[in-house]
Amino acid sequence: MEVYYKVKLDEKINDIEKVESIKKSNVYNLSNIKSNFQYDNDEILTFSLDCNNIVKEKNKIFKKIKHIKNNNINSFQVVVFNYNKNNELHIFDLIKSIKVMLLPTILEKYNYIYDTVCDYLDNEFAYKNICEFKDDKCIAKRDFNCTCGCCRHFKSIFSNEIVQCKYLINKRCSTKCITCKMFTCNYIVKNKKIKFRIKDIFLLRKFLNPVQKLIILISYFTSKEKIIKRLLICR
Numbered sequence: 001m002e003v004y005y006k007v008k009l010d011e012k013i014n015d016i017e018k019v020e021s022i023k024k025s026n027v028y029n030l031s032n033i034k035s036n037f038q039y040d041n042d043e044i045l046t047f048s049l050d051c052n053n054i055v056k057e058k059n060k061i062f063k064k065i066k067h068i069k070n071n072n073i074n075s076f077q078v079v080v081f082n083y084n085k086n087n088e089l090h091i092f093d094l095i096k097s098i099k100v101m102l103l104p105t106i107l108e109k110y111n112y113i114y115d116t117v118c119d120y121l122d123n124e125f126a127y128k129n130i131c132e133f134k135d136d137k138c139i140a141k142r143d144f145n146c147t148c149g150c151c152r153h154f155k156s157i158f159s160n161e162i163v164q165c166k167y168l169i170n171k172r173c174s175t176k177c178i179t180c181k182m183f184t185c186n187y188i189v190k191n192k193k194i195k196f197r198i199k200d201i202f203l204l205r206k207f208l209n210p211v212q213k214l215i216i217l218i219s220y221f222t223s224k225e226k227i228i229k230r231l232l233i234c235r
């Protein structure tokens with residue numbers, strides 16, 4: 001089965017659109033992309049991806065994708081051969097990786113990786129109802145009085161008192177802290193066996209260096225803007 005995707009090159013996430021058909025001129029097989037890969041910026045940039053063995057081949061294909069460079073284009077297309085719904089996560093990881101390579105600026109690349117991963121985490125928490133909030137109390141804190149809406153508190157080094165994060169406004173997080181989003185408490189890890197690790201999130205594993213990964217691991221209570229700034233400094 002053959003499936004087609006169109007992707008726009010802006011910072012929007014959730015932008016991989018499945019379409020009925022596409023116009024093709026040259027089609028570049030992702031498995032054969034070379035280090036000197038070039039294309040014309042007036043062509044409809046189209047890649048092909050074979051899903052047979054995608055799990056085994058994913059890392060190899062990613063290495064090829066790293067050769068793709070931006071050339072002032074604003075969209076691209078992908079033809080997927082031997083499509084299988086079970087492989088959709090891998091297909092999307094690779095298409096998103098192409099998009100990262102084709103976005104024109106470093107800031108756009110990091111914003112896209114950051115927002116895409118946050119969106120994935122938000123969906124996982126919502127879809128799996130991980131924290132099971134009821135009357136503003138999560139499953140792990142049912143017996144406590146805290147209904148503030150965020151479980152990440154910290155002890156002030158000055159007063160030794162538990163203080164709330166400055167980004168918690170009206171029971172909602174007013175920023176997009178990827179580190180907080182990846183957090184699951186001991187209750188969730190123990191009882192639901194859910195723990196989000198960098199090595200399991202393809203874009204983080206593949207595009208960030210060890211120092212950037214550490215930044216993602218430790219930047220609790222921090223705004224998206226600050227985390228992105230740290231990632232850019234350490235790239």
Ligand code: SF4
Pocket residue numbers: 130131138139140141150151152183184185186187188
């Ligand atoms: S991670 Fe644990 S403590 Fe935090 S909101 Fe979810 S269930 Fe509650």
Ligand code: SF4
Pocket residue numbers: 150151152153165166167168169172173174175177180181220221222223
């Ligand atoms: S930044 Fe983290 S600790 Fe602060 S409100 Fe948002 S989720 Fe809670």
